[in-house]
Amino acid sequence: MEDQKNMKKVMVAIDQSEYSRYALEWALQNLHESIANNQLFIYTVQPISDYSYLHASAYGATPPELIRNIQENQKKVALSLLDQAKDLCNKYGITAETITEVGDPKDLICEAVEKLKVQLLVMGSSSRGALKRAFLGSVSNHCVQNVKCPVLVVKKTA
């Protein structure tokens, strides 16, 4: 493990949920010393919208500008989310780089970890009950299973 002596890249994957904000703050507070000297990426995905309800409401003819509007709005939401996260990092004296991409969070997060050669992925997760868990395959579960680097799952307990 000579080549891993010092952690180099940490990625925190966030979305609009309170869980991911909690995860970011937990990492900043509790792993501060270990993160401060490394490169920190804050990553968020703009999910591909399901336009079928639009098609239905417009009788099969969704105006292209409407779709464009939605996409632009999603981008704005993502950028504002990343700005807030960056501000939070600054409060802890840590400068973060931000990244956003469009697609399926499950796949994109795993791909980004590989591409950026991230050494630690941090994600939030809700502590759902057993029943919900059985039906909802969460993004964090998928990443723990598929990402090769260490994954820190931070749960927000009620």
Added chain:
Amino acid sequence: MEDQKNMKKVMVAIDQSEYSRYALEWALQNLHESIANNQLFIYTVQPISDYSYLHASAYGATPPELIRNIQENQKKVALSLLDQAKDLCNKYGITAETITEVGDPKDLICEAVEKLKVQLLVMGSSSRGALKRAFLGSVSNHCVQNVKCPVLVVKKTA
């Protein structure tokens, strides 16, 4: 999160696998500063043996001293594992407390986290292929799902 400003208790759950040794070493190297000022527990479980093969081979009458021997041997293995882990921590200038209990690792690890009020659980995991993963519900998966505190899953890639 005022009460969590500084992480207080970290637990690394280990077994005899190379994965858990890797996880411990990864944490010591990469989260050194964040672990050094906290209480570190190294925890290992002595699994309850399946004595059915003994019963079968002894025609239903397993000598009690044979079972005792096996249990004592498991205890020795666990204690030696914890000693090695402690030595590794010492190498990184960190003093660890060690704990071992007898039972099902899945349940005991989750219970120990609650009992000790651990703020970060670290575990190793093998990066198995999709097929094996589907059949083997691993201890780390169970803990990520059921433990309330943040869980760091460290995978050893081939």
